[in-house]
Amino acid sequence: MGIRLVVFDLDDTLFREADFARSGFAAVAADLRRRLGLRADLAGWMIRRYRRGMRANMFDALSAHFRLGLSRRELTRLVKLYRNHLPAIRPCRGVPALLAALRRRGLKIALLSDGYMPGQRNKFQTLGLERYFDKVVFTEELGRRAWKPSPAGFELLQRHFGLAGPACVYVGDNPAKDFIAPNRLGWRTIRWRRPASLHYDQPAAGQADPAARPSRTVRTAPELLRVMCKIK
């Protein structure tokens, strides 16, 4: 195997983002029910809206639809509650076996994830995969400007492991931002494209812009392992 380091994205790569959304909406709905004494199915309404692809300004829309009259301050509190709740998520199918297989082959494994803290750490801890990872980088801890497509997190990993270029591979799901920096650094890039993931229907960004295009696209964990084993 020509690669020595495999770096994974977190959301919709190691777990399904829709599962996080579902448990976040349940946490917000439970909070509102308790505080406002509501009986309406708030969580169900949010999940249906989410599934229709309407994900922006969810709690504003909820407040308007159910005439809750939530203040700006209250809405901000709900966003925080959603981001930082302890989520009911588990690794995607095949992920633990894949990580174990990569370790058996002597590869280093790392995480590189954008997103707000401590929410991202909550997600990663809940998955129970820490024992497989040699290094974990939450770009938020390097400053907001280190979020992808910034190369900051990738460069940090190169320095940490003393590896560079084609010895490294980044596995992610979002062609809009995941592959730009590692492509520029000469890494291999693999898009894990699962049905029902948030960016599944988003081939355009990756195809329109060669700089953002992943070297490979896979659907399943066994396929991902096969592809990595073939890389010279």
Ligand SMILES: [Mg+2]
């Ligand atoms: Mg992602």
